[in-house]
Amino acid sequence: MAETQGATVDRVRLAPFGDALGFLLRLAQIDSFERFFADLGHLDLRPGELTVIVLLEGNPGVRQGVLAEALKIKRAHMAKMVRALGEAGLIRREVPEDDRRAVELYLTEAGATLARRLRPAVTAHEARTPATLTPAETATLKRLLRKYLALTDPEGTTP
Amino acid sequence: MAETQGATVDRVRLAPFGDALGFLLRLAQIDSFERFFADLGHLDLRPGELTVIVLLEGNPGVRQGVLAEALKIKRAHMAKMVRALGEAGLIRREVPEDDRRAVELYLTEAGATLARRLRPAVTAHEARTPATLTPAETATLKRLLRKYLALTDPEGTTP
């Protein structure tokens, strides 16, 4: 038995958090993260880095601050990922002529090769509906999350 | 202007992540976290600690491992919170006679006083529907999240 206290856990009264939206969202994100790893963990790349690599394929030359904002992570954190990906030889930083504060990001050859390898796995993962929801329910869930977030656009673009 | 590149952000092509469930969940959790802080930030207590204090009011003597499992955090992390809350004089650790590995948690007087002060704020926060969703939509969203998570029980108890 993995959990001696399995029976006891059932009796923790989670009120007033058990049905809170924030709590459900946290659990759902943990679960979704596990799904992500189950499908893509074999690629042994961190989720954030995988995201940047794949997005750079469709957005060559994007400024790292813009990418950070689109992904809702802070510039400070993006700077660290950019450094790591640069040291790994997967991306190239380029300072544009017209604004020498900025940094534009491009995939290196190695990065582009990796991106081509990642894309089908990512696409397959996205297409897979969670086992506990029907496709219609998944669509409704996504629609409500977008509405909650005041996003209107189901395409691959930021709001 | 806070964001010079605001216009540029709109043109980051987020495909294939822009409509991914995992991405939407991440954004939603960030938003929900901000809502939590907007309502409860003035209590200057960390969210995790607030959760433990309020839950201990309804679950006196719960074992810390059981509480960790119910909240889906690891025991290692719960151990740190327990130590911090103990040092702050808010909870008391008690080793039961019949199992001297275990630790049962109780609120101290100071902890109970704090819990009484927190409870109405938490209740009010939970009752508040997000501005972008109708109450019916919020209910549907929660129901779908519970189904996604394979939880059946909308009460304040773990599944």
Place this chain on the structure above:
DNA sequence: CCATATTTGTTTCCTAGTAAACAAAATGCG
């Protein structure tokens, strides 16, 4: 044109949480 303010990215320190190795207690099986 020049001083001031803002933007961009980086660094440093911090928080939340995980993973792995561990010790002590309890359980189980010969």
Place this chain on the structure above:
DNA sequence: CGCATTTTGTTTACTAGGAAACAAATATGG
């Protein structure tokens, strides 16, 4: 009983990410 296994909690080292202070470059208002 006695030894191996499991459970419970802790410690240490790590990852993801944020906050604040900073420097360089650019924009702006006089």
